[in-house]
Amino acid sequence: MTTVRIPSPLRRYTNGQAKVTVPAGDISTLIDNLEAAYPGLKGRLCDESGQIKRFINIFVNENEIRTLQGEASAVTDADEVSIVPAMAGGH
Amino acid sequence: MTYLTGAELLQRVKRSVAEIDVYQLKEALERSQKPLLIDIRELDEWAQGKVKGAFHLPRGLLEFQIENLVVNRDAPVALMCAGGVRTVLAARSLAEMGYTNVASVAGGFGAWKNAGFPFETPRLLTDEQRARYSRHTIMPEVGEDGQLKLLDAKVLLIGVGGLGSPAAIYLAAAGVGTIGLVDFDVVDASNLQRQIIHRLSSIDRPKVESARDTIAQLNPDVKVVGHRAQITSQNAFEIIGRYDLVLNGSDNFPTRYLVNDACALLGKPLIDASVFRFDGQVTVYDTARGGPCYRCQYPDPPPPGEVPGCAEGGVLGVLPGIIGSLQTVEAIKLILEVGTPLVGRSVQYDALEGEFREFRIRKNPDCPVCGQNPTVTELIDYQEFCGVPHRQAV
Numbered sequence: 412m413t414t415v416r417i418p419s420p421l422r423r424y425t426n427g428q429a430k431v432t433v434p435a436g437d438i439s440t441l442i443d444n445l446e447a448a449y450p451g452l453k454g455r456l457c458d459e460s461g462q463i464k465r466f467i468n469i470f471v472n473e474n475e476i477r478t479l480q481g482e483a484s485a486v487t488d489a490d491e492v493s494i495v496p497a498m499a500g501g502h
Numbered sequence: 503m504t505y506l507t508g509a510e511l512l513q514r515v516k517r518s519v520a521e522i523d524v525y526q527l528k529e530a531l532e533r534s535q536k537p538l539l540i541d542i543r544e545l546d547e548w549a550q551g552k553v554k555g556a557f558h559l560p561r562g563l564l565e566f567q568i569e570n571l572v573v574n575r576d577a578p579v580a581l582m583c584a585g586g587v588r589t590v591l592a593a594r595s596l597a598e599m600g601y602t603n604v605a606s607v608a609g610g611f612g613a614w615k616n617a618g619f620p621f622e623t624p625r626l627l628t629d630e631q632r633a634r635y636s637r638h639t640i641m642p643e644v645g646e647d648g649q650l651k652l653l654d655a656k657v658l659l660i661g662v663g664g665l666g667s668p669a670a671i672y673l674a675a676a677g678v679g680t681i682g683l684v685d686f687d688v689v690d691a692s693n694l695q696r697q698i699i700h701r702l703s704s705i706d707r708p709k710v711e712s713a714r715d716t717i718a719q720l721n722p723d724v725k726v727v728g729h730r731a732q733i734t735s736q737n738a739f740e741i742i743g744r745y746d747l748v749l750n751g752s753d754n755f756p757t758r759y760l761v762n763d764a765c766a767l768l769g770k771p772l773i774d775a776s777v778f779r780f781d782g783q784v785t786v787y788d789t790a791r792g793g794p795c796y797r798c799q800y801p802d803p804p805p806p807g808e809v810p811g812c813a814e815g816g817v818l819g820v821l822p823g824i825i826g827s828l829q830t831v832e833a834i835k836l837i838l839e840v841g842t843p844l845v846g847r848s849v850q851y852d853a854l855e856g857e858f859r860e861f862r863i864r865k866n867p868d869c870p871v872c873g874q875n876p877t878v879t880e881l882i883d884y885q886e887f888c889g890v891p892h893r894q895a896v
Contacts, residue, residue: 419854500777
């Protein structure tokens, strides 16, 4: 099981939990498993074609998946995945 | 009991100290492997004139601060005083500390001047400034030179809201000499929960004016330039071009992409941050130094309405205080050229969990702004880019 950090705008899908654990293997499996456990979450992360939305960063440990192998990036139980969407707030 | 006169002591010490004359010094300073020239005179003497590039470390502090200035005990050091007497004794002292390559400049600054060599009058802090900034200047990473850099710096804040408030206050307190403020809004009662530069009496007043009043109460060294306007593709180059670096504290995506592109195209460092609810993030985009930009991190904006802002989702009032302060730290580091800037690194703060985390942000070789074959070479229509209806230009 891999730990996934959920940003506050998406915690309403995870019953307010900041960290959840799901089985992984790679990022697309992880996202499908997130969706199975927390329905609606995948639609916030991926567009209709299943691509990660371009204003969302997904990090495996400290590295963004676009700099790894994208959705095919490997994830082990020892890794920590963080979802970091763009935020505009500053005022 | 035997004793020595001052002159006898000097004669004795001179035998063990290397001396160079001002001609040798001038030649040495023109070499690429030049010695560090340390002027050990008192402040009032130094204020009258100094050799260009000399460091000031008065005799009374020499032994206590030399290790901050000269880390390598074998590095070449030349010591200068007014006439070349004090430096003989100082050189012996440094030799006792293990410095192996110290020379006393014979004849001192007087001989330098008499030889007709160029000198300059140092810029100095005023007595008031010396008192105000003493906790800065005592640190070798800042010093008087660093404080003068801060006083010379021009920093632009996009937005005088949650992030801009602490940033403006700390930049002003730090003595950043010119602070530009871009904000079109007036102060609203709902701002006071977090926008600490504004006061109850500021409600309905333009934010740039309210902020200017607060800063004026804090530090007379600071010149505030208010830009009571929205930053647009039409005015961005003109406004940003006047400053050394930019802090982004805006509240919408079109402005974030606009400010990113303008800073990247102008080669200005952009200290970007955003906050939402209990989360904050901060990073430095500095494409002129080879770092990534906002578009490398977030290639496209979210569709309108998909990512709520603080007005819809809320924000813990103190959170922008933390994140805006981190932006200010990065600004001061860049101005002083100390430390390691957050270039290519994003720091995320999760206030609920009480955790800071750091992520790597890599430059995207295909970035349309800072990549190898840029397609965005001038400012575009950012409302359209973000798919939001045009705001009325005011």
